[in-house]
Amino acid sequence: MTTxxxxxxxxxxxxxxxxxxxxxxxxxxxxxDTAAASRARGLIGAELKSLARLGLATGVARALAxxxxxxxxxxxxxxxxxxxxxxxxxIDAKRTLFAELxxxxxxxxxxxxxxxxxxxxxxxxxxxxxxxxLVAHPVNPPHLVPIVELCPAPWTAKSVVDRAEAIxxxxxxxxxxxxxxxxxxxxxxxxxxxxxxxxxxxxDGVVSPQDxxxxxxxxxxxRWSFMGPFETIELNAPGGIPDYCARxxxxxxxxxxxxxxxxxxxxxxxxxVVKAWRGAQTKDRIARLTRWRDQRLGALKAHxxxxxxxxx
Numbered sequence: 001m002t003t004x005x006x007x008x009x010x011x012x013x014x015x016x017x018x019x020x021x022x023x024x025x026x027x028x029x030x031x032x033d034t035a036a037a038s039r040a041r042g043l044i045g046a047e048l049k050s051l052a053r054l055g056l057a058t059g060v061a062r063a064l065a066x067x068x069x070x071x072x073x074x075x076x077x078x079x080x081x082x083x084x085x086x087x088x089x090x091i092d093a094k095r096t097l098f099a100e101l102x103x104x105x106x107x108x109x110x111x112x113x114x115x116x117x118x119x120x121x122x123x124x125x126x127x128x129x130x131x132x133x134l135v136a137h138p139v140n141p142p143h144l145v146p147i148v149e150l151c152p153a154p155w156t157a158k159s160v161v162d163r164a165e166a167i168x169x170x171x172x173x174x175x176x177x178x179x180x181x182x183x184x185x186x187x188x189x190x191x192x193x194x195x196x197x198x199x200x201x202x203x204d205g206v207v208s209p210q211d212x213x214x215x216x217x218x219x220x221x222x223r224w225s226f227m228g229p230f231e232t233i234e235l236n237a238p239g240g241i242p243d244y245c246a247r248x249x250x251x252x253x254x255x256x257x258x259x260x261x262x263x264x265x266x267x268x269x270x271x272x273v274v275k276a277w278r279g280a281q282t283k284d285r286i287a288r289l290t291r292w293r294d295q296r297l298g299a300l301k302a303h304x305x306x307x308x309x310x311x312x
Contacts, residue, residue, distance in 0.1 A: 001026050002167060005080040007073065007101070009040040012114050013086035015142040018047045020084075021063040022056075022143075023171035029069045030076035037069050047143060054298040056305075077105040082167050084136065086114040094123040102127045110164050112136035116188060119181040120153040131157045135178075136164060137185050142173075144297040149185045151178035196264035202276065203269030209276050226304065 004020045005028040006013045013031070021027045021044065031037040045064050051057035070076035077083050083105055087097050094113065101111050111133045113120060124133040134156045137149040148168050152161050161177065168175040178185055184192065202209050223232050230241065237244035279285055 002082070002170070003028065003080050004167070005030065005070075005076045005083045005105075006086065007031070007076060007083055007097070008086035008088075008114075009036055010086060012138065012140065012142060013084070014040055014044050014047070015140075016084045016086060016114070016138070017044050017067060018051070018143045019171050019173065021066050022048060022051060024063075025066065025171065027067045028076040028080060029067060030073050041067055041069055050294070050298065051143065054302045056298060056302055073100055074104040077101060077109065080105060080109050082110045082112060082164065084112055084114060089115060089118065091118060091122060094118065098123050098127060098133065102129045102133075105129075108132070110134070110160055110167070112164060114138055117184050119151060119183065120156065121181060124153055124155075130155050132160050134161060134164060135185070136168065136175075137187070138173075139187060141294060141297070144294060144301055146172060146174045146301070147187065148173045148175045149178050149187060150175050151181060151185055153181065197259055199264040199269040199273060200259060200262075203264070203272045205272075209273050210278070225300065226307075226310075 001024070002020075003026040004016075006017045006020070007030050009017065009029050009031040013029075017027050017029060017040070029037060029040055031040070041064070044067060045060070048057055048060045048063050052060050057063065083101055085094075085097060085101065087093055094115070098111060098113075105111065107129060109132065111124075111129070113123075113133075113135050114137060115135050116137060118135075120133050120135050124130045127133065130153065133153060135149070135151040137151065139145040139147050142148070150161055150164055150168075165175045165177070176186070182189070198209075198212050201207050201212060207215075233244045234240045237247055239246075274281070
């Protein structure tokens with residue numbers, strides 16, 4: 001049985017534990033905050049029950065029984081095939097924690113970080129076992145959005161990436177390989193460009209934030225829920241991607257030039273978005289909407305799993 005140590009049991013760490021336990025893996029939990037660690041198992045159990053109601057998990061009691069809360073880092077990683085680190089997004093903290101992981105984990109254990117922006121070379125360069133380190137960046141919430149970006153450091157062994165890919169795929173995730181280190185990896189870079197233009201359009205008075213959301217939700221997002229951008233443009237011209245580029249590349253290039261420059265997330269644009277946005281920005285509201293989002297994502301995930309794969 002594959003054993004995974006989830007180090008750091010906040011929102012992301014608990015989601016990872018949910019994924020691995022539901023897949024039949026043995027899971028070890030550790031957090032320096034002992035109170036958080038003690039609460040984690042119950043919260044993971046609640047998530048497993050939610051997945052079961054959607055048909056995305058079975059055997060909740062058995063899955064929960066595969067989870068062990070560990071009192072020490074050494075105990076958590078001692079027999080792990082993979083360590084999934086989900087600690088603070090701070091470089092000094094990452095360096096310290098990965099040094100400890102490298103010391104305590106068996107030499108063949110994969111050490112993966114959930115980091116959203118920091119590449120592995122920034123905090124693993126001086127480690128004796130640096131060849132087994134990489135980033136495995138998920139998307140929030142990982143147990144409902146299956147993509148995971150595998151980004152090795154320049155010194156990460158290919159065999160380590162191969163093994164990691166097999167473990168994540170075996171847990172029902174969709175791993176992709178980032179071929180070389182880049183700040184923000186792939187998803188966050190794409191998201192940043194879209195959000196920058198969204199803020200510009202609202203800040204310039206072109207559209208309301210509500211109507212911009214409709215444009216994605218009821219426009220681009222419908223296609224993007226089952227097709228990527230390259231798949232999309234292949235079908236937007238009779239001759240596929242070459243034909244699309246021949247027809248639209250000049251117009252797209254001029255659009256990109258027109259939208260670059262300035263700080264899209266500056267005070268002026270941010271103020272315009274907040275002023276026009278509905279609802280008080282409170283913790284209660286965010287928690288309520290998060291529960292709604294997770295229910296919708298779970299239903300969408302269940303639907304997609306039932307659909308036939310696209311033809312070649």
